[in-house]
Amino acid sequence: MKKILWAYDGSKEAEEALKVTNYFSNLYGSDIYGIYINHVYYPITPNFVYYAGYIEESAHKKKLLIENKFSNIKKDLNKNNVQFTGKVIKGDIDSGIKNYSKKIKADMITVGNTGKDFITRMILGSNTLKVLRNSEIPVLTVPPKKIKGKYKIKKILLPLDISEPNYDSLEYALDIAEKTGSHITVLYILSLPHNTNEIPPNVMDEIVNGSHNELNKIISGSKDKFKNLSISKKMIIGLSPSKRILNYANKNNFDIIVINSNNKGNLARFFLGSVSEEVIRGSYCPVLTIRKKGL
Numbered sequence: 001m002k003k004i005l006w007a008y009d010g011s012k013e014a015e016e017a018l019k020v021t022n023y024f025s026n027l028y029g030s031d032i033y034g035i036y037i038n039h040v041y042y043p044i045t046p047n048f049v050y051y052a053g054y055i056e057e058s059a060h061k062k063k064l065l066i067e068n069k070f071s072n073i074k075k076d077l078n079k080n081n082v083q084f085t086g087k088v089i090k091g092d093i094d095s096g097i098k099n100y101s102k103k104i105k106a107d108m109i110t111v112g113n114t115g116k117d118f119i120t121r122m123i124l125g126s127n128t129l130k131v132l133r134n135s136e137i138p139v140l141t142v143p144p145k146k147i148k149g150k151y152k153i154k155k156i157l158l159p160l161d162i163s164e165p166n167y168d169s170l171e172y173a174l175d176i177a178e179k180t181g182s183h184i185t186v187l188y189i190l191s192l193p194h195n196t197n198e199i200p201p202n203v204m205d206e207i208v209n210g211s212h213n214e215l216n217k218i219i220s221g222s223k224d225k226f227k228n229l230s231i232s233k234k235m236i237i238g239l240s241p242s243k244r245i246l247n248y249a250n251k252n253n254f255d256i257i258v259i260n261s262n263n264k265g266n267l268a269r270f271f272l273g274s275v276s277e278e279v280i281r282g283s284y285c286p287v288l289t290i291r292k293k294g295l
Helices: 014-029 046-079 093-104 117-125 129-134 168-180 201-225 242-251 265-273 274-280
Strands: 001-009 031-038 083-092 108-112 137-143 157-161 185-191 229-237 256-261 287-291
Touching: 001 014, 001 093, 014 108, 014 137, 014 168, 031 046, 046 083, 083 093, 083 201, 093 129, 093 168, 108 129, 129 274, 129 287, 157 168, 157 242, 168 185, 168 201, 168 256, 168 287, 185 201, 185 242, 201 229, 229 242, 242 256, 242 274, 256 274, 274 287
Parallel strands: 001 031, 001 108, 031 083, 108 137, 157 185, 157 256, 185 229, 256 287
Antiparallel strands: 137 287
């Protein structure tokens, strides 16, 4: 991980995201690139010409303000031998971040998760989720909850869907664990229909035992690669995987969740959301979302 792109929007959440970005930079020896999208809104009105000059002047002042902010961040990070480059760009937030990440060949994007009310999120979505959906590289989202002291990873939660063969998130979790000496908990939510009473006991036992065996294979394979790896499994039976993941993560004080993005279609996501997006919205800790290869 050579380059991390930190998206700044002037919010406190973005400031918290910088703390976590700095942690990963020290962990991997990465350079940090900061980006601020100076999104200019032009009113649709017959009197637009009277507002244009004022809007452009305001945008220029904002640009100078952010450039000064980036200059101070650069000085602070350079003291700890972290290289920082700040950039202010005009454009749309989601496409601007995506295009700049490609330009600098970033390995990860970090964003603060400001959150939105339910109706706004359903109709428009948050900028965080827009970045997540458009990004072709891992996205690290940091929740509004203020990080006390220095951020450090000791406990990693790795939710896996063992019904799918793609475990890209596993590779990232293993790499982070190796570098930090942290413990990984592999979590599988066995989601069953409401009428579980209609499932014969022997079939139910077979499903549960088969899931445990698959989890054991994943853990054994991981330990073969990393001899000193600290890893355990947890299986929870119930509906709503995202709620189960969040309940388990928040109750057990994990430092980070590493999860695959399952990228539903727009219509399905509008009504239901994806598991990864719902986890991001409700998590108390940072969430590293890995987009599956080929999507």
